[in-house]
């Protein structure tokens with residue numbers, strides 16, 4: 288009879304997830320939609336491993352990931368190959384609600400914007416983790432990163448629920464362990480390696496949205 292307890296369970300490492308953002312960039316600095324979405328998939332998987340208190344956040348993220356996948360799998364999927372081609376295609380064909388959500392409540396542009404804002408939270412949070420010390424609190428780092436980014440776009444009730452959930456985050460040592468990257472030094476090194484790519488992806492998307500005046504899409 289197989290002894291399942293002795294079978295090593297392959298735990299996934301956050302390193303693989305964060306590295307996905309490296310593969311988002313093409314030589315011409317476009318962002319590949321599939322890689323971007325895969326990066327988010329991995330992040331959500333990691334968040335789920337932190338406990339069910341985060342499931343209301345993960346539900347919304349999964350929903351947005353799914354909208355992007357549906358666009359990609361649709362008959363005009365090739366137009367969604369990169370974020371740049373998506374913006375061009377949706378704007379050229381009037382597929383974006385610019386004033387209020389109406390005919391195109393699930394455009395790629397407005398959906399991606401929500402993930403893009405969350406990427407800014409991630410960038411801030413990871414930088415805080417990278418430069419933190421033993422007595423730093425993950426909940427405080429997470430809340431500060433949130434208040435400086437996503438919170439401005441969220442209604443009071445969401446802010447309240449999110450801030451409450453952050454209090455349930457494990458402490459720094461346990462959090463680093465869950466990342467499954469190795470020692471603290473290895474975590475810090477991995478973050479230092481991955482962050483420039485995340486920042487680059489954020490900057491390019493921000494510039495793209497700014498150019499087309501899409502940063503406040505309803």
Ligand SMILES: CCCCCCCCCCCCC/C=C/[C@@H](O)[C@H](COP(=O)(O)O)NC(=O)CCCCCCCCCCCCCCC
Nearest residue numbers: 330331333334341343344347348401402405408437445449
């Ligand atoms: C590690 C702890 C996880 C902290 C997650 C921080 C983000 C907090 C976001 C709270 C969102 C609450 C859910 C509702 C959101 C929506 O209202 C709102 C607006 O959407 P709408 O315009 O369609 O209505 N949606 C959003 O802003 C998008 C939120 C997407 C959140 C993705 C979060 C993924 C977190 C991945 C964690 C990985 C941590 C890795 C650290 C080493």
